[in-house]
Amino acid sequence: MARKDELGRYGEDCAARYLIDAGYRIVERNWRCPDGEVDLIVEQARQVVFVEVKTRSSTKYGHPFEAITAEKLSRLRRLAGLWCTQAQVWPERIRVDAVAVIAARGREPVIEHLRGVF
Template sequence: MNNKEIGKLGEDFTIDFLNKRGFIILERNYKVPLGEVDIIAQKGDLLIFIEVKTRRNLDFGIPAEAVDRTKQNRIKKIAELYISTKKPKFKKIRFDIMSIILSKSGKILDWEYLINAF
């Protein structure tokens, strides 16, 4: 399994997780020249930018640790671009992280959804 396939498995799991909890998916893999946000969702009057990190092991720490200050700042800038371009009407925004550990065969072993992660 390559990194792209691993990432897609994690994003597919996250989309399913969010849908089951009443979120509306607005964008998946929203790309601008500055970078990408994995998922943009809505729940009520809340606009949520979600970074999904999926790993096959903990050799480099838990997946969420990969969303360092630099990555957080980039996601915030992409969020500003999204809001200025799409002009969505939301009272609040939030930044969440889905952290996923897979087995070698691609089965989800563990996950954690971090609300308001940064």
């Protein structure tokens, strides 16, 4: 497995633990369909949240949130609808969030959570 893939998986694990500690329940990880992938699908207070996780080892080439484009957010919103249809789940509310993980070697990861980015 490539270093980048390992870093991404580590970041998703960190984000999942962070969200669980914040009171969310993990519904699904790495949900895929022909149109794309959602990193984490979580639930809290009858609300389903679709989470994009971006992980970097540093901010040398920019903050992880900078990699989340308007096109990516639009795709996530579309994927949220597809997941609801496939899972036959009709939550009162859905939301798209972003979690940034900066995981420098030898340091505790820094996690930032933006709610309702789209």
